[in-house]
Amino acid sequence: MNTFTRLIGTAAIALTLGSGAAKAADLSFMSFTYAEEANKAIVQGVLDNFQKAEKLTVEPLGFAWGDMQKNIFLRARSKTLPDIAQLSERWLPTFASLDNLVDLNTVYGKDKLEAAFAPDALAMGNINGKQLALPLLSGSIGMVANKEVLTKAGINDAPKSVDDFRKALVAVRDKVPNSVPYSMATKNNGSILIDFMVWNWVHGGRIIDDAGKVVVDSKQSRDALTFMVGLMKDRLAAPEIDRPDSRRLLAQGASAFYLDAPQTRTFLRDFSGKGQAFDANVLPMPTPVLKASDKPVSVQWGHLLVQFASGGKAKADDPADKFLTYIISDKVQTDLPLKMSALPVTKSARAAVADDAYLKNWSAATGDARRNEVGIWSNAADLTNIIGEEVQGALLGQKSADDAIKSMQARLTTSMEKAKKSE
Amino acid sequence: MAVIENNVGAYPVSPHANRGGLKAGQNRIGLLLLLPAATGFCAIILYPFLSALGLSLFEYTVEMMEPRFIGLENFAKIAADPDVWAAFWTTAIYVVLSTTGTLIAGLGWALIMNQPFAGRGVLRSLSLLPWVLPATVSAFIWGWIFNSRYGVLNAFLMELGLIDYPQAWLSTPEGAMLAVVLTKVWLSIPLFMSFFLAGLQNLDKEQIDAARVDGAGNWAVLRDHILPHLRPVLMIVVVLGVIGNLQQFDTIYALTGGGPVRATTVLSVEVYRRAFEQWDIGFASAVGVLWVAALLPPAFLYLRMLVKGN
Numbered sequence: 104m105n106t107f108t109r110l111i112g113t114a115a116i117a118l119t120l121g122s123g124a125a126k127a128a129d130l131s132f133m134s135f136t137y138a139e140e141a142n143k144a145i146v147q148g149v150l151d152n153f154q155k156a157e158k159l160t161v162e163p164l165g166f167a168w169g170d171m172q173k174n175i176f177l178r179a180r181s182k183t184l185p186d187i188a189q190l191s192e193r194w195l196p197t198f199a200s201l202d203n204l205v206d207l208n209t210v211y212g213k214d215k216l217e218a219a220f221a222p223d224a225l226a227m228g229n230i231n232g233k234q235l236a237l238p239l240l241s242g243s244i245g246m247v248a249n250k251e252v253l254t255k256a257g258i259n260d261a262p263k264s265v266d267d268f269r270k271a272l273v274a275v276r277d278k279v280p281n282s283v284p285y286s287m288a289t290k291n292n293g294s295i296l297i298d299f300m301v302w303n304w305v306h307g308g309r310i311i312d313d314a315g316k317v318v319v320d321s322k323q324s325r326d327a328l329t330f331m332v333g334l335m336k337d338r339l340a341a342p343e344i345d346r347p348d349s350r351r352l353l354a355q356g357a358s359a360f361y362l363d364a365p366q367t368r369t370f371l372r373d374f375s376g377k378g379q380a381f382d383a384n385v386l387p388m389p390t391p392v393l394k395a396s397d398k399p400v401s402v403q404w405g406h407l408l409v410q411f412a413s414g415g416k417a418k419a420d421d422p423a424d425k426f427l428t429y430i431i432s433d434k435v436q437t438d439l440p441l442k443m444s445a446l447p448v449t450k451s452a453r454a455a456v457a458d459d460a461y462l463k464n465w466s467a468a469t470g471d472a473r474r475n476e477v478g479i480w481s482n483a484a485d486l487t488n489i490i491g492e493e494v495q496g497a498l499l500g501q502k503s504a505d506d507a508i509k510s511m512q513a514r515l516t517t518s519m520e521k522a523k524k525s526e
Numbered sequence: 527m528a529v530i531e532n533n534v535g536a537y538p539v540s541p542h543a544n545r546g547g548l549k550a551g552q553n554r555i556g557l558l559l560l561l562p563a564a565t566g567f568c569a570i571i572l573y574p575f576l577s578a579l580g581l582s583l584f585e586y587t588v589e590m591m592e593p594r595f596i597g598l599e600n601f602a603k604i605a606a607d608p609d610v611w612a613a614f615w616t617t618a619i620y621v622v623l624s625t626t627g628t629l630i631a632g633l634g635w636a637l638i639m640n641q642p643f644a645g646r647g648v649l650r651s652l653s654l655l656p657w658v659l660p661a662t663v664s665a666f667i668w669g670w671i672f673n674s675r676y677g678v679l680n681a682f683l684m685e686l687g688l689i690d691y692p693q694a695w696l697s698t699p700e701g702a703m704l705a706v707v708l709t710k711v712w713l714s715i716p717l718f719m720s721f722f723l724a725g726l727q728n729l730d731k732e733q734i735d736a737a738r739v740d741g742a743g744n745w746a747v748l749r750d751h752i753l754p755h756l757r758p759v760l761m762i763v764v765v766l767g768v769i770g771n772l773q774q775f776d777t778i779y780a781l782t783g784g785g786p787v788r789a790t791t792v793l794s795v796e797v798y799r800r801a802f803e804q805w806d807i808g809f810a811s812a813v814g815v816l817w818v819a820a821l822l823p824p825a826f827l828y829l830r831m832l833v834k835g836n
Contacts, residue, residue: 173802200589342697
């Protein structure tokens with residue numbers, strides 16, 4: 104046998120072994136929850152149970168929340184997309200044009216999906232009539248307080264108005280040393296967007312109207328940003344804070360308020376090191392309002408599951424679709440969302456967990472959530488960057504609130520020229 | 527001479543020998559040895575670069591499954607984009623500060639390490655620590671030092687009573703730039719120090735002793751003897767430093783993410799943001815091509831020095 108033949112033989116063996124390894128699992132599942140220390144065991148439990156039930160194996164691919172979009176994007180370009188991927192609801196419009204994305208109406212039937220899912224949850228995965236994702240869990244982004252910190256600051260009731268909220272922050276700053284009274288997001292553009300959007304709504308402003316016209320250059324938006332800048336100036340909020348920092352600060356009793364989804368409870372249990380004993384401190388509260396007659400605002404939130412298949416074609420008995428079917432079954436939906444402190448997405452599961460006190464309180468506190476007015480556009484990533492940069496510029500004193508709003512209006516208008524809306 | 531040639535011609539020639547002889551055989555071996563490195567270079571550097579060069583002429587965003595040819599439109603957009611020009615300016619500031627800082631600190635440390643004192647060997651070895659640590663780990667260490675809430679720097683300054691409450695060093699443009707420059711300087715000192723130390727060990731001690739006998743002070747010795755002796759090393763170190771700092775991405779991204787706002791967005795971060803935050807691969811490729819163009823002059827200088835044996 105000469106050297107060349109040996110080389111060919113070795114390569115053939117390596118290829119065979121390689122392809123064997125690649126096909127070791129029946130389907131691949133890319134998930135950011137799987138990459139979260141607090142939630143990994145919960146997801147692994149679901150995967151193990153699915154394997155027992157269906158005799159199909161799942162290869163979990165965990166990526167940090169902040170890296171998910173990049174990984175899906177790169178895998179789409181290199182044609183190595185996973186079978187199933189978990190998305191934040193606001194990312195779906197960005198990926199809606201990928202041609203391997205399966206319209207799940209064609210797999211399960213529109214009527215069946217409408218019969219099974221709560222309408223608000225199903226709508227998160229629907230773009231222009233196509234069901235490009237199934238909801239995994241849902242809820243809203245609203246305000247959370249740490250009761251223990253409020254007590255230390257001598258505050259008995261959660262503040263209802265913006266004025267009371269400010270007074271409460273001052274009390275926390277003065278009575279709880281080294282605290283960040285409101286851990287407002289000031290570092291990551293994706294998180295800054297949520298805080299600005301909420302305060303903008305509280306002040307009666309909008310960023311982009313339903314027709315796609317940028318309307319942020321308004322008195323209301325200026326007031327909102329000026330309010331946020333004021334919090335920074337008075338050390339009621341702090342720089343270098345992202346959502347994970349907020350969670351840790353609240354869990355460690357170093358912050359009184361921040362904005363998050365209901366799953367905050369699971370993070371706070373983990374980060375406080377106290378587990379369920381910390382639940383007593385977690386207070387979901389209505390976002391403060393400008394006038395007593397205003398309705399508290401919150402942002403629609405959820406996790407979605409998308410399926411990728413060659414040509415966007417799939418059948419209900421494909422391994423990936425069996426996995427989706429399993430995930431939305433009552434067995435999983437009455438367990439997984441609760442463990443992650445979120446609302447289930449199917450009608451039957453919601454009925455089954457209707458008595459859960461935490462979720463009930465959360466829903467009562469946050470009220471009707473509004474759809475993320477930036478996340479519905481195909482250029483959401485660009486819009487998020489622009490808003491984040493301008494708001495951060497104002498918060499850190501690099502420009503006035505007025506200049507930031509004017510610049511935001513101009514940059515968003517340019518970005519919206521080619522944008523497509525998902526409805 | 528003719529006799530020798532005749533004798534050589536009398537020896538039998540192997541049937542496997544070819545016309546090229548020993549020289550050609552050496553060339554073939556040389557090419558064979560070059561093959562792994564050349565293959566790696568083509569796969570990891572040349573192909574992606576050519577691919578980026580091609581993509582810079584296309585519109586290719588996340589909404590498009592196939593790129594669309596638009597000629598030089600991306601470059602025209604860059605010309606009109608103040609953010610990209612700001613990234614060029616930020617890169618220039620970063621490269622000048624990092625290279626100058628490392629040069630001064632590296633030379634200073636090498637001069638100290640060249641003096642005889644107890645424990646010099648241990649200190650020399652410890653000096654290599656920043657080089658051994660992965661750059662991202664170093665960036666996180668410095669991130670903690672500068673952290674506004676838990677940072678060592680704030681704790682130290684508050685202990686001394688110099689500040690009343692923690693400062694957000696990474697949230698001002700100047701503070702963030704200073705942090706990324708300091709981190710890079712700290713990372714690069716071992717490399718620069720090694721170059722300078724090697725140069726200093728070739729310095730004729732008798733020359734220095736003679737200068738001292740003639741009354742030269744420390745500054746005069748450094749200016750008139752050490753620096754002229756280190757000139758070739760200085761040239762190489764400056765060029766390598768400029769190239770390395772122009773390419774810098776990991777420490778900056780890990781430490782500040784290019785912020786606050788865009789204060790530390792150098793060209794490498796700009797390319798990353800355009801590609802993976804705004805999903806505009808065509809535009810990012812065009813910025814990348816200009817970034818490579820910025821790297822070419824120092825790279826050319828370096829190669830010229832190598833070829834000339836300087």
